[in-house]
Amino acid sequence: MSATFTPLHLLDAWQAAALLARRELKAIDLVRACLDRIAEREAQVQAFVQLGADTALAKARELDAGPVRGLLHGLPFGVKDLFDTFDLPTAYGSPIYAGRQPQADAAAVALCREAGAVLLGKTVTTELANMFPGVTRNPHHPEHTPGGSSSGSAAAVTDGMLPLALGTQTAGSLIRPAAFCGVVGYKPSHNRVPRAGVKSLSETLDTVGGFARSVRDVALLGAVLTGDARLADPAAFDEQAAAPRIGLCRTFEWAQADDDTQQAWAQAEMALAGHGTHLALPASWSELVRVQKEVQAFETARSLSHERLRHRDQLSAPLLALITDGLAISGEIHAHNLQATAGARQQAQALFDQHDALLAPSSVGEAPRGLDSTGDPLFCRSWTLLGLPCVHLPFARGHNGLPVGLQLVGAYGADQRLLAAAHWVHQRLRS
Template sequence: MTSSRATTPLHQLDAWQAASLLARRELQAVDLVRACLDRIAEREPQLQAFVQLGADAALATARELDAGPVRGLLHGLPFGVKDLFDTCDLPTAYGSPIYAGQQPLADAAAVALCREAGAVLLGKTVTTELANMFPGVTRNPHHTEHTPGGSSSGSAAAVADAMLPLALGTQTAGSLIRPAAFCGVVGYKPSHNRVPRAGVKSLSETLDTVGGFARSVRDVALLGAVLTGDTRLADPAAFAQTAAPRIGFCRTPEWAQADEDTQQAWAQAEAALAGHGAPLALPPELAGLVAVQKEVQAFETARSLSDERLRHRDQLSAPLQALIAAGLAIAGDTHAHNLRVTAQARHQAQALFGSHDVLLAPSSIGEAPAGLDGTGDPLFCRTWTLLGLPCVHLPFARGRRGLPVGLQLVGAPGDDHRLLAAAHWVHARLSW
């Protein structure tokens, strides 16, 4: 650990490395916070990842942590929070002018859990408008003329650019995995309902999932252990395992839409993991779920945003108004049918893991698209989100333009600890 500290700038330390140093008092929280704030000051004008910083409060919290006992798994670690989560000490606007300057009275549950574990909130990160597709101002740290993805754009970009070791995000379609893919970081979407959503602006009760970003699998496991309360996720023994997971290579029915960059990353992964898995085609009953996910999201989002639609329509973007209109056009009995299909599919998905521990699947169509007027297509995330399965994006390659490309591992429902252990094993065998 001391050698890592000696050769690596503090703001570039992996969270698990910094956590170990902080727990042994070989690193002061205030020094780590200052290093991250310095990095933010240097890079924020180019990336615009934050909507609000709480530098003074973060330094004060760090001093308290340095003067007291080690508080928990995230003791002294700076983190960022997507501006979809309520925070008691920083405004929360949900990426919308409707809520500009709103100051919640309480933290979202996930934020409170992180603080309880000793994490230091540095600021609120940019989200798209009400966590939908209309982009925010954040730019991709690898090429500022490309999108960072969405809707957790600021969180992914801040972690990728070493402004923060950890950040919270959410996923309703692909809002954790896609920005992780575009920015080249590890993104973790837990099993549905494993993390409390209280205090997070709701879009879809069926789909919304709280997760996060980091620069290694061990880092997101540390965050996941705090968010889920399941300490198995961060058990060091799990990351020392030598047994290979059984991998199902699942291109998905949407594979024809993967571009050359994703296809090359797939071939690279197949070669690196040869002998540890076999191709897996989704059964017919699990095909066609992309369309179901789109309808469920549109129906529930349109109704979750009823107040915004009825009282603040002129402050909603045209794309969001169009999504709401499409959602309102879906009949209630159609939605009830879609929920039955979802419940049946979630039950059937468990059979995918009878002979496989994890599935390897595409994360995105390819590299982050050029331009800042969109956030990219979440196509390859929609099915797994509908199924409620845990997912981890693993960055390990570069596309034709030099931007990050990777793939995701998908786990059995509720088996987040096994998925993360397998992801660590797989990631170590892929070159980055």
């Protein structure tokens, strides 16, 4: 793939970054190409709540006239409307905060700008990053959900509007929309990326990550967000690198995977023949989905206390139901759940003594038809509770022709090893 044969708006971020750094591509041209794509497709996809086209163009001209700023120099990016931005409103997908203008960027946004990225706009989130959907449609079929809660970010990258976009995950809000839209989604290890300036739902679970079109792209973004340049080391993506040790992990929820996911799994087993071994999880982990649901409900109900007490009539019925469930969970039960979480996190480290990464389902199947739900995050809940880094890898199609893929899960803090393994695996799955 090269700039000669590939439209600018479809260049992988790492390829565009190399061209920009060598001054073989101008930031203004890349930004214009993305804005043209947005103008062409936004009415159908509805990925954005706010565009900052004039500011983005001015920033691109400034970057072209000055020195290379960093790893993301000149790359357009989008930001989920859960992150504060000093120059664009942030409403958290809720009428409660309509028109709210923060005074400062969220830390993750500021880090991307410092590295030279150009903010094009704010992308749609579900209501307060929960389950009630926004207006975004799946770019592959407008009658199917794009997933959530990072709906707009995943859809915009999928549709060629942006090479990179930020999102968050509390249950499955990065991996599930990546799966439904067919892009690479990256959830870093918990607490590897600062959450300052991002609307909080759950201190135990909330994680900042992002979307791109390749593993190398999310590695580039991850290097900036975590401050760990090793994540984007080109040596990690050497095609001659040694094969990683992959654990094949169907999880306790496998019976709920539909035919599309099961067929993708069978395809992956064939592609990875000789490099993967089946892995049994600790028996106690059969309870992790329940624990994650209770931790999320308890902490979200309390994080949204202001909204519940002052703006109850502006909250959706599904969110009110979650809050009601969370308030019914006692502090004693929550403390027990946190102890169980800590114990499971310790157990998780032993899984990686013999494996570099675990292959697991990302979703029940392809994106469901209808826009009144964002789908089930079932296969993401346990990994989010454990705080482990995850990368969704798209490579197959379901019975409706929509994307299907699997996720690779790494040891806590071993994001570099996970990303290198994900690149290696993704090459085989797509071949």
